[in-house]
Amino acid sequence: MLAHGERPDFGWWAHQLGSPRLWPGKAVRRVGCGAEMAGLSWRSACLAALAETLPLALYGDAGWRELLPAARLHGPVEYYAGLAALYAGAAVTVNLTSLLLPHGLSQRHFDVWAAGGVLLTDATPGLHLFPDALTRPMTFRHPGEIADRARDLAGNARLRAELTAGWRELIAGEHTYERRLARLLDVVLGADHS
Numbered sequence: 001m002l003a004h005g006e007r008p009d010f011g012w013w014a015h016q017l018g019s020p021r022l023w024p025g026k027a028v029r030r031v032g033c034g035a036e037m038a039g040l041s042w043r044s045a046c047l048a049a050l051a052e053t054l055p056l057a058l059y060g061d062a063g064w065r066e067l068l069p070a071a072r073l074h075g076p077v078e079y080y081a082g083l084a085a086l087y088a089g090a091a092v093t094v095n096l097t098s099l100l101l102p103h104g105l106s107q108r109h110f111d112v113w114a115a116g117g118v119l120l121t122d123a124t125p126g127l128h129l130f131p132d133a134l135t136r137p138m139t140f141r142h143p144g145e146i147a148d149r150a151r152d153l154a155g156n157a158r159l160r161a162e163l164t165a166g167w168r169e170l171i172a173g174e175h176t177y178e179r180r181l182a183r184l185l186d187v188v189l190g191a192d193h194s
Helices: 012-014 027-051 062-069 082-087 110-112 125-129 132-138 143-154 156-174 179-190
Strands: 058-059 072-074 093-095 119-122
Touching: 012 027, 012 179, 027 062, 027 093, 062 132, 082 110, 093 110, 110 119, 110 156, 119 132, 132 143, 132 156, 143 156
Parallel strands: 058 072, 093 119
Antiparallel strands: none
16 A cells, blocks of 8 residues: 555554444554554655665654664754754755644644755645645655655755745745634634634
8 A cells, every 4th residue: 555655544544443433442542553553664665765765864763773774863853952953954854744643744844844944745635735836846655756756856956945935935824823823713713703
């Protein structure tokens, strides 16, 4: 499934296990374990494919050493001290969305662009929130696409500049915490909550 761009995410696992009642009880653990193990395979396959053609630096705990022994492993980076500079200075930052979040986005989908960096991400369904013109050049569906997509983003200064400018404008205009809270109030209270 992963090699063909299909996502065995939390919802898929719940369906495969007969749509169990997830709460109360422990059924949610089986579903979550399946999604987590599939996600680990997804991350390993994508990063291994990328490492075959491009230099790869991983930031995280020692568990990555077991998955990708040949990669340069750096320790975790403090969110408020240094992460923005790391994003801004990287040729490309890769995001691999957790399969526990079937339609999810990570903070990385916003932070990398806001910091002036360039993001390469898997085609998580949560990206439907954004315009196709911005998401298409920075997404991949299966491990076989990741290296070419990374080379395109890292090697095309004009594309990088256009994407970064477009994402920064979109995030500042529509995805600040103030805008998100206003949207939440619109949904909860109705459009006219004055």
